Amino acid sequence: MLYSKFLKMHIQTSMQYRFNTIFIGLTQAIINIGEVLSVYILFSQFKSVQGYGFYECLLMMGIIYTVFATAECFARGYDEFHKLIKSGEFDRMLIRPVNIHYQILGSKIELTKLTRVILGIILVIIALIHLNITWNILKILVLISTFICGFLIITGLFIISATISIFTIEQFEFVNIFTNGAKEIAYYPINIYAKWMTRIFTYIIPVACFNYLPLSYLLEIGNIPMWLCAISPLLGMLFIIPCIIIFNLCLKKYKSTGT
Amino acid sequence: MASIIDFTDICKTFKVPLRAKGKFSMFKNFFARKYKTIEALKNITFKVDEGDIVGYIGPNGAGKSTTIKIMSGILTPTSGNCVINGSVPWKNRREFVKNIGVVFGQRSQLWWDVPVIDSFELLRDIYKIPREEFDKTLELLNDALNLDDLLNRPLRQLSLGQKMKCELAGSLLHHPKILFLDEPTIGLDAITKLAVRDFIKFINKKWNTTIILTTHDMNDIEALTNKIILIGKGQILYQGSFENIKNQYSSSKTIVVEFAKDYDDIHLDGYETISHEKRFATLKNLPSKQFHPKEFVNEITRSYDIVDFQVTSLSVDEVLAKLYKEYEIVER
Numbered sequence: 001m002l003y004s005k006f007l008k009m010h011i012q013t014s015m016q017y018r019f020n021t022i023f024i025g026l027t028q029a030i031i032n033i034g035e036v037l038s039v040y041i042l043f044s045q046f047k048s049v050q051g052y053g054f055y056e057c058l059l060m061m062g063i064i065y066t067v068f069a070t071a072e073c074f075a076r077g078y079d080e081f082h083k084l085i086k087s088g089e090f091d092r093m094l095i096r097p098v099n100i101h102y103q104i105l106g107s108k109i110e111l112t113k114l115t116r117v118i119l120g121i122i123l124v125i126i127a128l129i130h131l132n133i134t135w136n137i138l139k140i141l142v143l144i145s146t147f148i149c150g151f152l153i154i155t156g157l158f159i160i161s162a163t164i165s166i167f168t169i170e171q172f173e174f175v176n177i178f179t180n181g182a183k184e185i186a187y188y189p190i191n192i193y194a195k196w197m198t199r200i201f202t203y204i205i206p207v208a209c210f211n212y213l214p215l216s217y218l219l220e221i222g223n224i225p226m227w228l229c230a231i232s233p234l235l236g237m238l239f240i241i242p243c244i245i246i247f248n249l250c251l252k253k254y255k256s257t258g259t
Numbered sequence: 260m261a262s263i264i265d266f267t268d269i270c271k272t273f274k275v276p277l278r279a280k281g282k283f284s285m286f287k288n289f290f291a292r293k294y295k296t297i298e299a300l301k302n303i304t305f306k307v308d309e310g311d312i313v314g315y316i317g318p319n320g321a322g323k324s325t326t327i328k329i330m331s332g333i334l335t336p337t338s339g340n341c342v343i344n345g346s347v348p349w350k351n352r353r354e355f356v357k358n359i360g361v362v363f364g365q366r367s368q369l370w371w372d373v374p375v376i377d378s379f380e381l382l383r384d385i386y387k388i389p390r391e392e393f394d395k396t397l398e399l400l401n402d403a404l405n406l407d408d409l410l411n412r413p414l415r416q417l418s419l420g421q422k423m424k425c426e427l428a429g430s431l432l433h434h435p436k437i438l439f440l441d442e443p444t445i446g447l448d449a450i451t452k453l454a455v456r457d458f459i460k461f462i463n464k465k466w467n468t469t470i471i472l473t474t475h476d477m478n479d480i481e482a483l484t485n486k487i488i489l490i491g492k493g494q495i496l497y498q499g500s501f502e503n504i505k506n507q508y509s510s511s512k513t514i515v516v517e518f519a520k521d522y523d524d525i526h527l528d529g530y531e532t533i534s535h536e537k538r539f540a541t542l543k544n545l546p547s548k549q550f551h552p553k554e555f556v557n558e559i560t561r562s563y564d565i566v567d568f569q570v571t572s573l574s575v576d577e578v579l580a581k582l583y584k585e586y587e588i589v590e591r
Contacts, residue, residue: 002384009381013372016413088366094333096385097357252335255273256328 002098006106014111025115032065032119039187050192056215057188059127063210064186066120067150073113075155077104079179081162082171084108091256100251101244104162133218142214142230149233150210156243157182157205163247166254182207189215191222209236263437263469264307264330269339271300271325271493299325300336301493307486309436310467312459314474314484314501318583322493323473327439330471331361344436357386360430364442367422368429369414375425376410379432386433393432399465400428403458420451427458431468438462440472444479456482477575489582496586508581509572512550514542519564527559538566 014021039061043054072079084090084107093103133139161175182205189212191198202208209232216222217229274294278284300322307313317323328334329341332348332355341347346355362368369378383393401407404424409417417425423443430438440459444452460483462468474480480487480501487504489497497504514530518538525532525540529548533541544550552570559565573581 002381005381005384009370009373009377012377013370016372088363091328091333091363092366092368094352095331095356095359095361097353097387098385099353254334256334 002102003106007109010109010111021112025112028112029115029119032116035187036061036123049188052189052192055127055130056219058123059131059215060189060211061187062120062123062125062127063146063150064120064183065123066117067147067210068154068183069113069116069120070151071154071158073110073117075105075158076108076110076113077106078155078158078162080108080171081158082165082169085165085169085256131219134220138230139218142217142233145233145237146210146214149236152237152240153206153210154179154182156240159240159243159247163243163250166247166250178205186211206232206236206239209233209239261309262306263309263344264305264471265340265342266303266305266330267340269300269303269326269329269336269341270298271322271329271334271336273297273299299493300329303339303490303493303495305488305495305498307469307471309469310463311486312463312470312472312484314472314480314487315490316474316480316487316579317490321490323490324441326490327361327441327471327473331359331439332356357433358436359439360433360435360437361439362423362426362430362441362443364423364440364445367414367426369422369425371415372413374411374413375406375417378414378425379410379429382429382432388433392434396432396434397428400431403461404428404454420447420454423447423451423455424458427455431462434466435468437469437471440470440474442474443472444474444476452476452478459483477579481575491583491586497582504582505575505578508578510544510549511546511573512544513571514544514550514555515569515571516540516542516559516563516565517567519566522563525563527562 036058039057040054043049043057047053049057077084081090081104084093084104089107093100093107096103157175157179161172161179164172164175182201185193185197185201186207190201190208191212198208201211212222213224213229213232216224217226217232220226222229273296275297277293277295303322303326315323315326325334329336330343330348332352335349343355344358348355369375370381379397382388383390388396401410404427406424406428409421409425414422414425427443443459444455447455456479459470459472463470470483472479472483484501486499487497487501488495489504513533516525516539518540521537525535525542527542529545530542531545533543535541550570556568559568
């Protein structure tokens with residue numbers, strides 16, 4: 001399959017700079033561990049934030065780390081789309097008889113982000129051990145779909161950022177408010193924030209769908225109907241569809257750069 | 260013969276933001292940006308027959324790359340029709356690009372850090388080339404370009420010339436009907452240049468591939484093309500054979516004459532004396548006067564005693580520079 005060839009090429013490239021790859025991978029994980037520690041210290045002072053304890057937050061952090069790093073690893077092409085345009089690589093993609101999204105996904109696979117994915121999964125496991133959850137098949141399915149939903153939403157945000165670079169060529173820093181903002185905000189169950197913020201990150205950018213909504217379902221808490229919490233990750237996944245449609249429409253306006 | 264490329268009245272305009280200056284210019288630029296419309300291409304019309312090698316020339320910024328990008332389906336023109344190989348490039352892009360190959364002289368299509376052969380293998384998957392056909396094509400390209408030692412080395416270790424050879428091979432693996440070459444000989448040494456030229460000719464003969472070539476090297480044009488299209492400021496100024504245009508300008512000759520003794524004044528009907536110093540003089544034929552060596556010798560020996568003379572005509576580069584100036588298409 002073509003994608004496995006792309007993957008093989010990226011692995012080969014990182015193997016050329018083995019030390020660098022390992023070093024970057026480790027530093028990235030260490031930064032995240034620092035963040036986890038700061039949250040831990042916070043909770044050792046306050047015990048709970050709006051009824052949520054440390055392990056609820058740890059679960060949220062684990063999920064956002066995992067999905068964000070997975071998106072950064074496999075959907076890096078959208079995240080750094082301005083580079084593809086500037087280097088002319090995107091022009092090159094347009095003359096290949098392969099779907100453009102497939103090529104963008106294959107163009108950049110950032111393997112150093114995998115350390116963050118592993119860290120995220122470890123955090124999730126630690127949190128789940130400490131949280132008092134009565135497991136059943138449905139809950140496992142909701143948990144799995146939460147990860148998929150998170151990955152698709154972050155990727156959708158990257159696609160929006162890429163869409164803007166079609167016009168600006170440069171990366172538009174304003175978009176970072178949404179990509180990095182969504183990431184930072186999702187360290188905690190987002191219903192602890194001000195109402196308007198919770199609303200933005202529920203209805204416009206549906207971060208809630210891989211955040212407090214599935215968490216409510218797993219813990220069986222809160223006053224939102226349980227069935228809605230259960231299907232929320234599935235609803236969140238739909239976010240990527242308009243993102244792709246908008247990208248495809250804007251692509252028609254693509255101007256390319258000089259030689 | 261049917262034309263493989265048919266360009267009719269293609270126009271392309273770009274909107275470029277004007278940068279406001281002065282106080283608060285940053286805010287003005289951000290919130291109320293004004294745009295200027297630039298006409299990159301104006302009513303470009305031409306036809307190319309199958310198996311032709313066409314030189315697409317013009318000064319920097321004339322619109323060459325824009326045309327190539329429209330022809331390869333990367334850009335959509337503002338107006339006009341374009342049929343290439345029976346289809347419109349920007350519609351049904353994925354089907355269309357199977358039959359074209361593109362080499363941008365200053366950009367690589369191969370992977371920097373992996374052996375060249377792996378990049379080729381990736382291209383094989385991208386174009387879904389059957390293994391047997393791929394091996395056969397690769398063997399052919401290998402023989403023609405001597406790639407043997409290069410294929411197993413990462414691209415970054417290759418010289419510019421070696422890279423260009425690999426780029427050319429890479430763009431031909433899928434046996435395209437049309438090949439676009441954007442400055443294929445830029446920065447190459449003399450030997451590699453010749454090798455690249457020979458290869459372009461070879462592929463054109465072997466596969467009857469139609470080749471569109473942009474270049475600033477007039478020797479490329481002379482050696483390869485059977486038709487040129489001259490473009491300036493987004494308009495076509497000339498299309499036809501290069502010989503025509505060359506003859507038109509090369510009729511002007513410069514003759515350096517060495518005389519047997521000093522003359523006070525050199526005067527010859529139909530010729531202009533450009534410089535005269537002691538026993539040497541430089542003459543130039545007037546536009547009305549056709550230069551014939553025999554006639555010239557007869558005429559000059561009638562009045563003067565000469566030892567030697569040397570005739571030079573304009574080089575192809577000078578012809579082109581003259582042409583650019585005449586059409587006033589050089590950016591100042």
